[in-house]
Amino acid sequence: MLPGTQTQFLVEKAVRSIESGIDDGAVDYIRAIARQLNISHHHLHRTFAAAVGEPPGAYRRRISMHAVALRLQWSREPIGRIGYAVGYASQAALTRVFERFFGILPGRYRTAYSRARLALPPVDHAQFVRADDGLPLLLLAKRYRGHIEEIDDFWDDFLTRFGPVLGRYSSPLSRVGLIYNDWRADPDNLVRYDCGAVVSDVEALDMQNPPDGLHIVLTREREYAGYRFAAQSYDRKQAYVEVGDNLFYRRSLDVTEDPAIEVFDEAGSGKTTLLYAVE
Secondary structure, eight states: OOOHHHHHHHHHHHHHHHHHTTTOOOTTHHHHHHHHHTSOHHHHHHHHHHHHSSOHHHHHHHHHHHHHHHHHHHOOOOHHHHHHHTTOSSHHHHHHHHHHHHSSOHHHHHHHHHHTTSSOOOOTTSEEEEETTOOOOEEEEEEEEEOGGGHHHHHHHHHHHHHHHHTTTSSSOOEEEEEOSOGGGSTTOOEEEEEEEEOSOGGGOOTTSOOTTOEEEEOOOSOEEEEEEOTTOOOHHHHHHHHHHIIIIISOOOBOSSOEEEEEOTTTTOOEEEEEEBO
């Protein structure tokens, strides 16, 4: 039996490997992860399933369905192209998996979502912002998985457990949250979320050996757009939907699979900015 900390490390590394390899269509992908971690395929399955609640293959399928649903909601890409982008050889293959997962055909899912947004009100209580020069951020982060209403509890846990460690790398502490999926497009209404702190002292951080319990995230340097909310006015559950719908319907921007980014300006104005990577 592996110690608890080592088991947690293996599971978290497997989770990140699965997520980063979402477009890899190889049947042996999970076995490749086990070889990379230098453990048996069966041990990875048992450990992963106990920690995450489902085996690696089912988790990978969930991740791919999250990506498909996001593109169906907020892009104009043909369904076949969406399927190819996440590793399905044909539209028929994607349709079979999607219908089993969601209980509805991909085309009907897209139609139902867009029909509900024919009369879309603007986001008039926040300021539109756009960053054309990208937003590369180096973060020390911890992954959480749960319901959208639990994210404030995730932050309480993150800051309580890792506050002293984070203070060595992020001073003053600058919080950033990463929302990896739309919980509405998950059968269990679960969201994958990273609580993160921006690394201000890069030289002090060993990139190969982050502090125990944390992992390193580098956001991609690309164009971002979103809205900035005044202090005490940010409602995460409402903002995620409102901002996404307005960016990709009203403003006709193109969605990417990058996580949505919450930037908390607690040391300054107290405002919260919600950004999506766009094309």
